[in-house]
Amino acid sequence: MAAFFGLSKSSNVLLNNVSALRGIRTCAFQTVPGYTEFSSKKVRNVFTDFFKEKYGHRLVPSSPVKPRGDPSLLFVNAGMNQFKPIFLGTADPRSEMTQYRRVVNSQKCVRAGGKHNDLEDVGRDVYHHTFFEMLGNWSFGDYFKEEACLMAWELLTQVYRIPQDRLYVTYFGGDSALGLKSDEESREIWLSMGIESDHVLPFGLKDNFWEMGETGPCGPCTEIHYDHMGGRNAAALVNRDSPEVVEIWNLVFMQYNREADGRLRTLPQHNVDTGMGLERLVTILQGKRSNYDTDLFxxxxxxxxxxxxxxxxxxxxxxxxxxxxxxxxxxxxxxxxxxxxxxxxxxxxxxxxxxxxxxxxxxxxxxxxxxxxxxxxxxxxxxxxxxxxxxxxxxxxxxxxxxxxxxxxxxxxxxxxxxxxxxxxxxxxxxxxxxxxxxxxVGVAWSLHRNLGFPLDLLGLMLEEKGVAMDTEGLDKLAMENARHKAQTQQSELGSCVELDVHTLAELQRRGVPATQDAPKYAYRLGEGGKYVFSPCQSTVLALYCDRSLVTEVEEGRRCAVILNQTCFYAEQGGQAHDQGYFIREGQQDVLFPVENVQTAGGYVLHEVTLAETLRLGDQVQLFVDVPQRLACMVKHTATHILNFALRQVLGDGVEQRGSHVAADRLRFDFSFQGTLIIKQLQDIEQTIKDIIQRNENVYTEEVPLKLAKRIQGLRVMDEVYPDPVRVVCVGVPVDCLVKSQTDQQTSIELCCGTHLLRTGEIKDFVIVSERQLVKGISRIIAVTGEQAKEAREAGHTLAQEVDSLSMRLESGIHTLSEAQRLSKEVGQLIDAVESTAVPQWQRRELQTTLKALQRTANTAIRKQEAKEAAKKVQTLLTKHGDKTLVVDTVDADSISVLMKVANQFCDKSPGVFTMLLSQQHSGKVLCACQVPKSSVGVLSAVDWAVAVCTHMNGNAGGSVIVAKGTGSTSDLEGVLKWAQEFAKSRTQKRLN
Incomplete structure (x- = not known):
């Protein structure tokens, strides 16, 4: 076997441990001579092929860097993220994930923000990155330390042919303060492979004990480091942030769980999680000193x-x-x-x-x-x-x-x-x-960051170039206050008792508590008159979870999670909201146990309940789903599938689902599309859906083996882990016909665990009430059904009538300023109503276009009427003041715009006049408008004059040296007029004389 794999004689140390390497299979895997000949593509493929072909690992695709259902992460930042359900024991027993024993992949990772953040270091050195690829192999309850170490060493030294003397291995040296012993087992494994003792180094908790988070699976790790220089003993540079000696592979041995109180408990199953940065490995294999000198960059x-x-x-x-x-x-x-x-x-x-x-x-x-x-x-x-x-x-x-x-x-x-x-x-x-x-x-820095989106690190760099420092302490305080505020807003989401830790799940399995049978959630039929009939569900209490532990009974008034042998409640998943309802104990019809939340973990359905009476293991209960809420979700979920189909029919096959959420009151659907939907497209989508509703087509569901389901023509498969068998939902065509057919049936076909209608007619009506782009290329639709859709259409009809009526009034002509202002206000109110009311989106767009035109018409009418009204007032002023060169007077005007028009027109008719006009309002506020001749700018500035007068009235003003306006308030308007006149005279005495 050694000769077949092209291994040197020294590799016999590895193969002598063949009994430890369970599952070795003969294959055509070949090593590549000369480690400098590796391209990045080849490095990646050699890694996955090595574990897949020689050691029987399953090749799993990289998950997206956007975490699914894990609010603790901003990005996927390690290869193990997608396998957390296995580590935590929460994976659905029916999913293919529970069958994983040995896995290999190359995972896309981003470390920027959160606990792992390399953003600040990127660019400053030659090895930090925000995005990188993590090569990894995993064992879930299969092999452990010895096999993992042997495989890693074989790959590095015999396949990639990295010189052994350049590699250094670290292991966990223990922590006496925490009572953790040194991982001597790992040390002995490495030494038994012929590695020199001065190349096997112990380190503490920080470097060689890996933890998923504050709580959760954890354990000692052993790391492999590479010395770029060679020809020396570089042990002193290991884990010292030296660019010459870098870590390349981390082998984590998950054998403990960190409890909420800080204690470590041995996990029921030992797992191996390894991760090696592709970029650093390629740098070594291509004989470079910098990641940026490889063919990846x-x-x-x-x-x-x-x-x-x-x-x-x-x-x-x-x-x-x-x-x-x-x-x-x-x-x-x-x-x-x-x-x-x-x-x-x-x-x-x-x-x-x-x-x-x-x-x-x-x-x-x-x-x-x-x-x-x-x-x-x-x-x-x-x-x-x-x-x-x-x-x-x-x-x-x-x-x-x-x-x-x-x-x-x-x-x-x-x-x-x-x-x-x-x-x-x-x-x-x-x-x-x-x-x-x-x-x-600090205030300016934070304003730039908060209001303009100015990254603080960029601001720091720009200031550093100018020899100015940032108040980092002050910014940290503001950031902490902001974070504290966010934490407070999220506090209400905490405190749920429907999350089980890995030990509780293992204890349930040890006690023989079977996974919850939730098939009754699909047990409903159409009865007389087309009314849905939901079958009763009798259940037995198998487990009670309260205060983070399994108990035999929970007292009245306490909140707990109840696990039953079977349930008709739908647990939140697949984008559909969880059911609500209640259950009663057998023989106690008058005592209700309201079900507030329903979640699933590790195959167990957990019902969150605040107890009206003491509940015990073994109690018999009868479950009652909130039928209106369930039906509303069923309607929205089936409508969502039909919407997905209609989008592809109208917009083309390039449309891809990007997310959805189904609740009782509405549905949300995100999809890829370039641009905003036009009115005709929105109408066509709605009409396609209405046609399917009116045909009242059957909705077929059936569980099908996953491999068979994926062969169905026209089926869209999301990037998710599906159970096996998987549930196929199809509109209008029986599922068995889909499996047998080799042609696309041109109907809605999806894999879905949600609850659906039996016939499409129950949707009754469908209206898209919102459509917008989240970002370029991704649109979001909000839609309603049934009575809500009817109400939306009626609201749209009412608003359309109001817009038509207003349009006719504007077309008939406007004869006074007050009439123009009133109509403009009504247009504004209708614009707000159209924006905020649930109406068909296509109609909203039509009404908004019409209202914008009406707003322009109303504004033009206001300007014309203001000009007419100003002209009348100007004539009065001309008659009153004759040939004066300084005019300070009052004018009856409803707005500052009218007052400004009067001042402007008066000055046009009387060139060379210094003019200030004041207008007392019913509220007591005084409007001020002033204008001075262009030829007298150096004599008296309009803005200086307005600021002085308005300040005298405890107000403010602004403008230019020619024209200015402002406001103030006074009970002595005559006194202000005299003060304004005297101010102007004092500045323009020579000119006025």
Whole structure:
């Protein structure tokens, strides 16, 4: 076998341990001679093939970097993330995930924001990245320490042929304070493989004990480090952040669980989780010292140089990198990879969470491209095809989404360049006012960050270049206050008792508590008159979970999770909200136990209940689902499937579902589409759905083996882990016909665990009440059904009548200013009503277009009437003041715009006159308008005059040296007139004389 695999004699140490390597199979796997001949693609494939073909691992595709159902993560940041349900014991027993024993893959990872954040280091050195690929192999209750170490060493030294003397191994050296012993088992394994003792090094908790989070599975780890220099003993540089000696592979042995009180408990099943950075491994195998010198980055660096016309990348760091040019190259090469991968996986630059982090990454890249490399606009998006070319074979979604990624990056770049320009002006003005201070005001910094989306790290860099520091302590306080506020708003979501830890799940299995039979949730039929009849469900209490432990009884008034042998309640999953309802104990019809929440974990359905009486194990209960709420969800879920089908019918097969949520009151559906839907498209989508509703087609459901289901023509399969067998839901065609057919049936066919109608007619009506773009290329539809849809149509009809009536009144002519103002106000109120009322979206768009035109008509009428009214008042002023050169008087005017028109027209008729007009309002407020001759700008400024008079009235004003306006308040208007006149005379005495 050694000869077959091309192994050297020294590899016999490995093969002598063949009894430990269970599952070794003869295969055609070959090593590649000469480790400098590896391309990045080959490195990735050799890794997965090694574990798949030789050691029987299952190759699992990378999950998207957008976590599914894991609010604890901003991004997938490690290969183990998608396997957390296995580690935590919460995987659905029917899913293929529970069958995993040995797994291998290359996982897309992003570490930016949250606990693992490498963003600040990217560009400053040659090995940190926000996006990277993690090669990993896993064992779930199969092999453990010895086999994992043997496989890793064989791959590195015999397949990749990395010199053994350049490798150093670390292991957990124990922690006496926590009572953790040294992992001598791992140490002995490495020594038994012939590794020199001075290359096997112990380290503490920080370096060699891995934890998933504050609580959860954890355990000691052993790491493999590589010395780029060689020919020396580099043990002293291991784990010292040296660029010469870097960690390449971490083997985690999950054998404990960290409890909420900090204690460690042995896990019921031991698992292995390994992770090796592809970028660092490729650097070694291609004989480089920098990740950026490998074929994962060099094409991007070339593209940057060609597009920016900048200097050639030299790989300089620190002070040697004059002007941060090479740092900019590294930032752009790293960030464009992250942007491409994230956007392709459904994470878009936004204002919160992962979206905010991605926005920050994009803006950091734009800043470096424009300010350091002086690259032209659109430069960043131009790098996308290069990234797709490098990574597209491994992650084909990058090729499919290239155009959309470019569009999103371009749109965000344009927006940020505008913000950057505005922010730079704010920074420059602030620096000019700072005088001798060298610390930038924290209030201005936070305003730039909060209001303009200005990344604080970019602000820091820009200030650093100008020799000014940021008040980081003050900013930290503001950030902490902001985080505290967010935490308080999320507090109400905590405290649920329907989350079971890995030990509780294991204890349930040890006690022989079977998984909950939830097939009764589908036990309903159409009765007389087309009314849905839900079968009764009798159940037995098998487990009670209260205060984080399993108990035999729970007292009245306490909240707990109840596990039953069977249930008709639908647990929240598949985008559908959970059922509500209650159950009663056998023989006690008057005592209700309200079910507040229903979730699933590890095959158990947990009913969250606040007890009206003491509940005990073994109690017999009868379950009652809230039928109206369940039916409403069934209606919305079936309507969602039909909407998905209708979108493809109207918009084309390029439409892809990007997310959905079904609740009793409405449905939400996100999908890929370039642009906003036009009115005709919205109408066609609704009509397609209404046709299916009117045909009252049957809705067929059937469980089918997963492999068989995936062969169904026209079926859209999401990037999810499905149970096996899987439930197929089809409108109008029996599922067995779909399985047998080789043609696309042109109907709605989906894999779905949700509850659905039996016939489409029960939907009754369907209305899209909202459609908008979340980001470029992704749209969101909100829709209602049944009575709500009817109400939306009626509301739309009523608003349309009001708009028609208003339009006729405007067309009949406007004869007074008050009439024009009243009609303008009514137009504004209708605009608000159309925006906020649930009406068909196509009709909303029509009404909004009409109302915008009416608003323009009303505004034009107001201007005309104001001009007419001003002309009358001007005539009165001309008669009253004759040939005066200074006019300070009162005018009866309802608005500042009318008063300004009077002043303007009066000055046109009386050139050379200094004019100030005041108007007392019923509220007591005084309006002020003034204008001075252009030829007298140096004599008296209009804005100075207005500011002085309005300040005298405890108000304020603004304007130019020619024209100004303001407001104030006074009970002595005559006194103000005299004061205004005297002020003007004192400034213009010579001119007025």
């Amino acid at each position: 060099t094409p991007i660096l070339r593209a940057i140089q060609e597009s920016s016309k900048g200097p050639v990348y030299r790989g300089l760091v620190g002070e040697a990198d004059v002007g941060n040019v090479d740092m900019a190259y590294r930032v752009l090469a790293d960030h464009i990879r992250t942007l491409c991968v994230c956007i392709a996986d459904g994470v878009y630059p936004g204002m919160s969470g992962a979206e905010l982090v991605l926005r920050r990454i994009l803006r950091r890249a734009v800043r470096f491209s424009t300010e350091v490399l002086q690259a032209p606009p659109g430069f960043l998006a131009g790098l996308v095809p290069t990234v797709a070319h490098i990574l597209g074979d491994a992650y084909p979604e990058l090729n499919r989404e290239t155009n959309r990624i470019m569009d999103i990056i371009t749109d965000n770049e344009v927006a940020f360049l505008s913000s950057l320009k505005q922010g730079r002006r704010v920074i420059d003005r602030t620096l000019q006012k700072m005088e001798d201070s060298r610390v930038f005001p």
